[in-house]
Amino acid sequence: xxxxxxxxxxxxxxxxxxxxxxxxxxxxxxxxxxxxxxxxxxxxxxxxxxxxxxxxxxxxxxxxxxxxxxxxxxxxxxxxxxxxxxxxxxxxxxxxxxxxxxxxxxxxxxxxxxxxxxxxxxxxxxxxxxxxxxxxxxxxxxxxxxxxxxxxxxxxxxxxxxxxxxxxxxxxxxxxxxxxxxxxxxxxxxxxxxxxxxxxxxxxxxxxxxxxxxxxxxxxxxxxxxxxxxxxxxxxxxxxxxxxxxxxxxxxxxxxxxxxxxxxxxxxxxxxxxxxxxxxxxxxx
Amino acid sequence: xxxxxxxxxxxxxxxxxxxxxxxxxxxxxxxxxxxxxxxxxxxxxxxxxxxxxxxxxxxxxxxxxxxxxxxxxxxxxxxxxxxxxxxxxxxxxxxxxxxxxxxxxxxxxxxxxxxxxxxxxxxxxxxxxxxxxxxxxxxxxxxxxxxxxxxxxxxxxxxxxxxxxxxxxxxxxxxxxxxxxxxxxxxxxxxxxxxxxxxxxxxxxxxxxxxxxxxxxxxxxxxxxxxxxxxxxxxxxxxxxxxxxxxxxxxxxxxxxxxxxxxxxxxxxxxxxxxxxxxxxxxxxxxxxxxxxxxxxxxxxxxxxxxxxxxxxxx
Numbered sequence: 323x324x325x326x327x328x329x330x331x332x333x334x335x336x337x338x339x340x341x342x343x344x345x346x347x348x349x350x351x352x353x354x355x356x357x358x359x360x361x362x363x364x365x366x367x368x369x370x371x372x373x374x375x376x377x378x379x380x381x382x383x384x385x386x387x388x389x390x391x392x393x394x395x396x397x398x399x400x401x402x403x404x405x406x407x408x409x410x411x412x413x414x415x416x417x418x419x420x421x422x423x424x425x426x427x428x429x430x431x432x433x434x435x436x437x438x439x440x441x442x443x444x445x446x447x448x449x450x451x452x453x454x455x456x457x458x459x460x461x462x463x464x465x466x467x468x469x470x471x472x473x474x475x476x477x478x479x480x481x482x483x484x485x486x487x488x489x490x491x492x493x494x495x496x497x498x499x500x501x502x503x504x505x506x507x508x509x510x511x512x513x514x515x516x517x518x519x520x521x522x523x524x525x526x527x528x529x530x531x532x533x534x535x536x537x538x539x540x541x542x543x544x545x546x547x548x549x550x551x552x553x554x555x556x557x558x559x560x561x562x563x564x565x566x567x568x569x570x571x572x573x574x575x576x577x578x579x580x581x582x583x584x585x586x587x588x589x590x591x592x593x594x595x596x597x598x599x600x601x602x603x604x605x606x607x
Numbered sequence: 608x609x610x611x612x613x614x615x616x617x618x619x620x621x622x623x624x625x626x627x628x629x630x631x632x633x634x635x636x637x638x639x640x641x642x643x644x645x646x647x648x649x650x651x652x653x654x655x656x657x658x659x660x661x662x663x664x665x666x667x668x669x670x671x672x673x674x675x676x677x678x679x680x681x682x683x684x685x686x687x688x689x690x691x692x693x694x695x696x697x698x699x700x701x702x703x704x705x706x707x708x709x710x711x712x713x714x715x716x717x718x719x720x721x722x723x724x725x726x727x728x729x730x731x732x733x734x735x736x737x738x739x740x741x742x743x744x745x746x747x748x749x750x751x752x753x754x755x756x757x758x759x760x761x762x763x764x765x766x767x768x769x770x771x772x773x774x775x776x777x778x779x780x781x782x783x784x785x786x787x788x789x790x791x792x793x794x795x796x797x798x799x800x801x802x803x804x805x806x807x808x809x810x811x812x813x814x815x816x817x818x819x820x821x822x823x824x825x826x827x828x829x830x831x832x833x834x835x836x837x838x839x840x841x842x843x844x845x846x847x848x849x850x851x852x853x854x855x856x857x858x859x860x861x862x863x864x865x866x867x868x869x870x871x872x873x874x875x876x877x878x879x880x881x882x883x884x885x886x887x888x889x890x891x892x893x894x895x896x897x898x899x900x901x902x903x904x905x906x907x908x909x910x911x912x913x914x915x916x917x918x919x920x921x922x
Contacts, residue, residue, distance in 0.1 A: 332730070335828075339730045346722065347740040350800065353755040354743065356766065360758065373758075373766030417644040424641035428633055436642070443653055445849075445909060449857035450902045453882055454660035455652060457891050461659075474652040482645060508633045508641070537748045539860040540879065544886075555750040555860075562754055563867045576758070579751045586746040591739055601808040 354583075361580040365573040384577040391574055398550055399557040400582070403536070405468065406553050410475040411531040415524055418478055418531075422485020423516055427498060437486065443479030452540045459545065470545040471553070475535045481527045484600060488523030489516065526600035529593060536586070554582045657902075663895035664688065680892070687896035696875045697897065701904075703787060704877055708855040711791040716847055719799050723806035723840075724832045738807070741800030749797060753864035756793045761868060781869035790872075793861045798854070802847040809843035810836055845916045849909045856905045859883070 356373055363371065364380040371377045388396050425437050455474055459465045493516045501511040517524075542556045549557070558578050565572045590597075667683030670676045691697055722741060726734050744752060759765050760780035771778050780789045813836065821831050837844075859879040866872040875881040878901045886894035 336730045339725050339728070340732070343722070343725060343731060343737045346718070347737055350740045350744060350796065352767075353752070353759060353796065354747075356759060357755050360764075369763050372769065373764060417648070420641045421645035424638055428638050428641070430632075430635070430638055436646075440649075443649065445853065445906070446653065446657075446902070447853050447857045447905065449859060449879060450898060450905065451653065451656050453886055453894055453898045454656035454663075456886070457663055457895060458656050458659045473648060477645070477648045477652050479649070479653070508637045512641075533745065539748065539750050539863075540857075540883075543859075544883070555748050558754060559750050559860075559864060562757075562864065565867075575754060579754055583747050583751055587743055590743070590746045594739070594742075597742070597804065598808055598811075601805050 354587075357576060357580050357583075360573075361577045363573075365570055368572060368576075381577075384573055385581065388574045388577045388581065395549060396554075396557065396574075396578055399552050399554045402468075402551060403553040403555075403582070406471050406475055406542075407532050407535040410472055410535050411528050414476040414478045414481060414531045415528045417476065418481030418485045418527055419489075419517070419520060419524055420512070422482045422487075423489045423493070423512060423520070425482070426486045426489035427493065427495070427516075440479045440482045444483055446479075448474075448534065448538050449540045452538075452544045455541070456544045465545055466547050466551070468551060471542050471551075474541060475538070478527075478531045478534065480534075481531055484523065484527050484530070485520070488520055488526075492519045492523060522596065522599065525593065526596045529590075529596055530600055554578070558582075660895040660898050663892050664899050666892050668890075668892065683892075687892050688900070690893060691896050691900055696873075696881055697878070697900075700875055700878045700881050704855060704858060707787060707791055707858070708852060710788075711794055712848065712851045712855060715795045715799050716802060716844065716851065718795070719802040719847065720806055720837070720844065722799070722803045723810055724836060726803075726807055727810040727836065728828055728832070730828065738800075738804070741803055743800065744797045745801045747797065749793070749860035750864055752797050753790075753793050753861040756789070756796070757865055757868050760789055760865075781865070781871060783871045786865060786869050786871045790858075790861050790865055793865075794854070794858070798851070802851070805847050806840055806843050809840040813839055841916070845913060848916075849912055852908050852912060853905055856901060856908070 359374060359376055360368060361384060362379050362381040363377050364383070367377045367380075421440075425433060425440075451474065456465065459470050464470050497515055497519075498511055501515050502508075506514070536555075539555050539559070542551075542553050543559075546552055546556065549560070552560070558575055561571050561578070562575050565575065664687050665682060665684060666680050667686050668678050668680050670678045722737070725731050726738060731737070747755075759767050762768060762779075762781075765780075768778060768780075779785060817835060817839075818831055821835050826834070857879055858877045862872050862876045862880060866874070866876065874884045878897065882894050882897040882901065885897060
């Protein structure tokens with residue numbers, strides 16, 4: 323007797339729920355969709371045509387202009403971004419893994435103290451460090467070099483925190499013991515046994531650190547004056563500030579934004595499952 | 608190479624007896640070799656700048672003689688801090704960010720929570736699609752997100768404004784009252800999906816049996832969501848709140864980009880923008896003091912919030 327009313331009720335709430343989620347999905351996709359449309363248009367169509375409707379397909383030409391502008395400086399920024407974010411995250415993941423593994427698997431005095439220090443570091447926002455770092459670096463003369471952005475970027479307390487959790491979960495103590503009995507050095511044990519078992523976790527750590535560096539605008543902003551050292555974000559920011567004087571830059575800012583976020587979005591979607599492991603560890607432990 | 612040189616003598620000079628003596632533990636030198644690659648840069652690029660900023664913030668620049676005198680830095684006690692607290696621009700930036708945080712953080716986390724709960728019910732299909740679209744902005748750096756949105760706010764280019772105009776309403780997203788909320792919208796767009804996934808991951812970890820018991824008691828989906836799920840994932844919600852508070856206080860990139868198209872954002876709009884503006888004026892000691900004050904406020908608020916909620920919820 324009550325069955326049909328329940329199913330009608332659930333059909334109503336199912337529709338309401340789906341409608342709400344669709345609305346939010348539109349909200350999340352709107353700026354990216356706008357960017358895709360705008361990147362395919364010639365500069366002249368940006369203001370004169372509807373921003374959500376495709377007009378003349380000019381994407382290839384826009385990309386060519388983007389990469390040839392100012393002697394191909396955008397390509398340089400892209401390479402710099404790879405150096406800062408990809409290489410930086412790779413080095414950072416390795417040192418986080420070594421440290422997290424040692425904190426998880428080696429019993430020694432002061433271990434918990436060191437781990438608390440790392441946890442304190444998780445709560446220090448990297449933005450807060452940028453200006454003090456600039457003061458320190460300008461005293462030592464490495465401001466306005468690759469190292470000024472690269473070196474601070476490799477440090478990730480959150481990476482150590484995750485590495486310790488993952489090393490505890492993924493590397494059985496017996497395996498380490500038996501590798502030791504076989505006479506393997508601790509480093510050999512780490513690289514041949516633990517590293518392989520921790521690989522999925524290391525991908526997660528890498529992704530988080532990559533985003534942190536990719537997102538950290540304030541550090542390069544403070545450290546770098548030389549255009550040839552800029553990451554993409556800082557370069558686009560500078561171009562965006564010049565569009566009032568050079569309106570033709572607008573199309574390059576739009577195309578450059580699209581070209582730089584599309585590969586990252588694709589990699590993110592492909593590596594989805596690694597996010598979930600990290601976010602679970604981050605929220606539960 | 609190293610294998611042979613270390614293994615051979617050890618095999619000769621350290622029979623099992625030696626290993627047993629230190630319980631199969633690695634030596635101090637080995638432990639240090641694992642820890643140093645992280646802790647050395649950590650010390651240099653995390654701890655040292657904090658110490659250096661503290662020291663700088665206690666110094667002042669003084670001048671000798673008149674107009675042609677030379678300047679020198681010396682110990683000034685809390686003079687820089689006194690100046691920070693007397694600076695009207697500092698308080699204005701704190702007020703702006705406070706207002707921003709009190710509205711944006713709850714709104715964003717409420718949307719994130721609703722989405723996470725809906726993704727966790729059997730009511731919804733296409734879950735993977737909704738999850739991915741919400742998480743996608745996380746791949747976009749704040750600067751590029753702000754550039755994208757600034758085109759949607761710009762009166763010349765925005766299709767959104769065109770749309771509203773066809774309904775007879777002319778919104779000004781860059782006006783003096785609105786621009787703060789336009790910046791808040793960029794943050795919400797960027798971080799809702801990330802926070803949603805943290806809460807969703809926590810929901811997924813709840814054992815299903817818990818719901819069975821509630822269902823047997825006659826509880827519907829809504830009751831289960833609010834009475835069972837939300838209290839269980841409270842730690843995840845606290846965590847996202849703390850991260851959001853920290854993020855809000857550091858706000859820089861989004862307002863800096865919007866400043867390029869709106870005269871209603873000053874160069875001292877947020878505390879970090881103020882610190883940067885002061886440092887650009889070569890007043891490093893004052894900038895250091897501002898940085899320290901921001902860090903202390905961040906620390907006090909995030910820890911305070913954690914303590915408050917853990918007492919209330921008994922976590």
